[in-house]
Amino acid sequence: MRKLRERVVALMLFVTVCSVYHPDFNGSGMSNGQRYDHWKGLTAASRKYGLGTLLEVKYNGKKIRVRVTDRIGVSHADRLDLSGRAMHDLTGKWCSKQDMSGCTLIKAEIRVIKPEVK
Numbered sequence: 001m002r003k004l005r006e007r008v009v010a011l012m013l014f015v016t017v018c019s020v021y022h023p024d025f026n027g028s029g030m031s032n033g034q035r036y037d038h039w040k041g042l043t044a045a046s047r048k049y050g051l052g053t054l055l056e057v058k059y060n061g062k063k064i065r066v067r068v069t070d071r072i073g074v075s076h077a078d079r080l081d082l083s084g085r086a087m088h089d090l091t092g093k094w095c096s097k098q099d100m101s102g103c104t105l106i107k108a109e110i111r112v113i114k115p116e117v118k
Contacts, residue, residue, distance in 0.1 A: 013110070015107055015108070015109055015110070016080050016108060016109075017078065018059075018082050018106050018108045019079050019104075019105050020081065020083070020086075020087040020103055021038060021045070021084060022103065023038045023095060023096055023097055024097075025038065030043075030045075030070035031045075031069065031071045032051050032052070032069045032070065034069060036069075036070070036083070037083070037085075038095075039085055041069075041083045041085055041086075042064060042066045042085055042086050042089070043066055043067055043069040044067070044068050044082050044086065045069070045071060045080075047071060047074070048078070048080075049068045049080075049115075050115070051068055051071075052067065052068065053067070054066075054068075054112075054113040055080070055111065056110070056111040056113050057082070057086070057090065057108050057110055058108060058109040058110075059090040059091070059108040059109070060090070062089065064086055064090060065113060066082065080110060084096075087104075087106075091104070
């Protein structure tokens with residue numbers, strides 16, 4: 001039954017606005033208890049998807065997988081906030097204090113690969 005549920009969930013596709021965590025948050029705590037790593041982690045913050053949910057994010061033909069590890073503020077509840085590494089892997093640009101060109105909004109396809117475990 002669990003495998004069937006995962007297959008059905010994987011068929012759901014959403015188009016979502018994605019933003020990027022600001023590099024100032026590097027090293028700060030996330031909702032799952034871990035420290036945020038702007039430069040290495042393939043993580044995301046979301047209100048829509050539960051902690052631990054594995055998502056596939058597709059933008060301009062590039063696909064990555066991120067795990068939801070944090071909650072996003074209520075004012076951006078409809079967004080998916082990506083780590084700096086995740087946004088770089090999709091756009092080829094870094095979001096850093098020296099070069100803010102990678103600190104952008106994109107519209108990406110989101111597919112749930114593995115829902116949160118309850």
